Amino acid sequence: MAGMHWPPRHVMSNSIGEALARFSSARHADQLRDEGVQRAVLDSAREEVAGLGDLLDTAAAAVRSAHAVIIENFPVDDIALAVAASALGRADAGYNGPRPDTLVHDVVDSAVRPYRDPDPLHTDSPMLRRPHAYLALLCVRPSPNGDGETVLVRAADVADELAGQDRLRPLCDPCYPFAVPHDPGAQRPVVITNPILTSAEGSTTVRYCPVRVTAGVQLAGHRLDAQHLDALRAFEHTLQRPELTTSFLLRAGDLLLFDNQRLLHGRTDVRPAGASRHLKRIKLRASRSPGAEA
Template sequence: MTDSTAGALARFSSAWQPEELRTGPAQQAALRRAHDEVPELRDLLDTAVAAARSELAVIIENFPIDDAALAIAAGAFGTVDASYNGPNPDTLVHDVVDSAARPYRDPDPFHSDSPMLPHPHAYLGLLCVRPSPNGDGQTVLVRAADIATELAGQNLLQPLRDPCYPFAVPQGPGAERSEVITHPIIAMSEEGTTVRYCPVRVAAGVQLAGHALDSEHLDALHTFERTLQRPDLTAVFMLRAGDLLLLDNRRLLHGRTDVRPDGASRHLKRVKVHAFDSPGAAAPDNGREP
């Protein structure tokens, strides 16, 4: 993003509060106005959407560090949704901060976000506010299709497509215990190979379900997890301040490398986006008046 486009978007977004962008129609209205006031933005976002669809991830450099700007731009990909976006309910933009107070700074293992939802979020937006000064906390990505290809060669793909893997749903206020739902880890459809996986949710689901997976499905899961560690299948890179990473949450798994104590100032902003064809998403808007 050029300096002039970034500055114009920052000035435009300064008139908005994230609370005004809670709904899909509000996001689309803001995006339409942004296209009118920042003409370069439409082509930039069209290019980003096309790149994310074909390559599964794209980085927009020099993006303004602003919650409203992030929510408005992410509206080009679908409806920005607050569900399961951090510990506080209804958080449209969640601040992910690696601080000394956080109980974990070990590597964040490969996962997809919102695996407990019937329709997981299609895209994630991760805006780097401040990278670790030590160069740790690097982002890691792996394609579901590459993992599936490796497992198919070992005749282990079919067990992962069975809808028997338990996921623990986070316990809501007043609930006596967490709910457990079952899904496949890998699915194949006309849109390609998709993945639904979070090691914490699966481990908790197995424990809460009160029974273990049979040996066939457990072996497939363990091989899947080992395959995720293969460096030849993964992309590793450092997000810089102002880098906005937009990634396909259904066809990619993501994580990060460890963050050492002296790098604990790392800070990202996260949005979660339902695709326009997902239930409850707003209709797409081409940024032009009818």
């Protein structure tokens, strides 16, 4: 289970941050949509910014072993974010917000919705055949109230709890329906089926979004049988167990990198005065470079 010092934290020195900001100022985010360009820019940043390569290598290793890491004192800059994120994989401009082809999505709590309910635990892109492997969240401005905390739960911890209840095996069956967002002009919505949890070779992955699963069950026109519905309810109940969750406040300049297939993430509620909370998000495909994990 997650410990008191998880996720691990590393601090970017002022000299590295300032040099990375100077490096980023000469580039534009639109130039980084191509994977080859991303790799070339990352290589250039490693060469030009002393100490950056070692820090990014340490962070990437932490994500692959502990599934999450936080880099403090990170420049609040789209290019710098893309450079750091690409150390894990290919930054993907697809399915990253309401606007198409958005490499960096600004997650801003709007005053139009002055009270933001908690964002329930989920994984991103669950309706894709292969969900994004990693996510990068850079805090531009936290809620001044100290609310809107990030919440993480490890899939392996949930699976361990459910195995003891005899509910794990049904969740590994590829029968759970996920509704795929569709164009309003389409004739019919699309529903795909997948497992919620997958365990193989000692590694547990998860695919889940309560909104997508609830809509999928409704659109599929059928109900899950009693065994699979019972397992789903047990899974959802287990996600609420406080001993399995880790909550923390991302502060300005905190960069959270994490495994989107091995962790569920969410957010506590944001009260009216916290409507200025602002994060930047990048979604990443697994790197195709030799030796990288899928």
